[in-house]
Amino acid sequence: MxxxxxxxxxxxxxxxxxxxxxxxxxYKQNQILFEKKASTADTSISQPMPTVSYRIQPQDVLQIRNLQNIKYIVDESPVASNGNSANMVAGQGQTYQVEEDGTVALPAIGHVQVSGLTRTQATKLIEDLYRKTLLKDPIIELRVVNLKVTLLGEVKSPGNFPIVKDNTTLVEILGQAGGLTTGANEKNIKIIRGKDKDRKVAEIDLSNINSLSDPRTLLQNGDIIYVAQNKRxxxxxxxxxxxxxxxxxxxxxxxxxxxxxxxxx
Structure with missing residues (x-):
């Protein structure tokens, strides 16, 4: 026995x-994205998504070129002047750093006050100044090249990602990172925004189709995006x-x- x-x-x-x-x-995880549909009582999806235009700040790096004539604004041998950093980015144009006083030093027209302006406003201002002093019908292309967000957690390629256009969304950045991993909790994605006492955390539920129209998913410079693990x-x-x-x-x-x-x- x-x-x-x-x-x-x-x-x-x-x-x-x-x-x-x-x-x-x-273990196996099936992602459930955008499955929950909007109810008749929920009108948020029908509301227009507000546009969020970044405003230029001191220490920003501007990439500027004249599409009409690359010899103006962009020179083959750029020279830094007045303490401004002016560097060539291959095939893309010349970069200029915004000074602490909010101005950027540009060839032929000198210091231009750009701090507080949106990219579109700064582009128009620089076009008008060059039109008055040097160029006929210039077409200026201006980009803010130092803007980025940080993506952490359950994504296939975490890291820093540049914001290359206005109104970049959370879904677009997740797409650049290769999407969510099998261990991701699509119902708990945090966007951490701001610094110190002004820091705020937004929780996004990507299983809900209404999240596509959520204005909080319009990313801003310096945002930290964290994708939590699911229970499985x-x-x-x-x-x-x-x-x-x-x-x-x-x-x-x-x-x-x-x-x-x-x-x-």
Whole structure:
């Protein structure tokens, strides 16, 4: 009877071990994006999404070129002047840094006050100044090239991503990062915005189609986006941690029971 008891205990231990191993390897996550539809009482999806235009600040880096004639504004051998950094970006134009006083020093027209202006406003101002002093019908292209957001957590390619256009959305940045991983919680995506006492956190639920019209998903310079783990991924990690010590313990106990059973025969 005692031998039968030990044999049953041995089988039970093997059975538990198989369950633990199987549960840790059977994890599968199905992403559920934009499945929840808007209800008739929810009118947020029909509301227009507000535009958010970035306003130029000191220390910003502007990339400026004249599309009419590349020899103006962009020179083959740019020279920094008045303490401004002027550098060539291959095939894209010359860059100028906005000074602490909010001005940027440009060839032929000198310092131009651009701080507080949107990209469109600054472009028009620079076009008008060059039209009055040097160029006929210039077409100025201006970009703010130092704007970026940081993407962390359960995304396929976390890191820093540049904001290359106005009104860049959360979905667009996630697309650039390759999308969510299988361990991502699409219902809990945090956008951390601001600094110190002005810091705010917005929680976005991408399983809800209404999130596409949520104005909080229009990204701003310096935003930190964190994609949390889903419950299955957390459970899988916990099981893996459990396996790191339960498997050696099971092996040791199984060996002891086998030796004990054989010695009783």
């Amino acid at each position: 005692r031998q039968l008891f030990y044999m049953r205990a041995l089988y039970l231990i093997y059975f538990v071990g198989i369950i633990v191993l199987g549960s840790s390897c059977s 991924a957390i459970r899988g990690e916990n099981l893996q941690s459990f396996d790191t010590w339960i498997q050696p313990a099971l092996l040791l106990l199984n060996t002891a029971l086998i030796i004990f059973t054989l010695s009783r025969q």
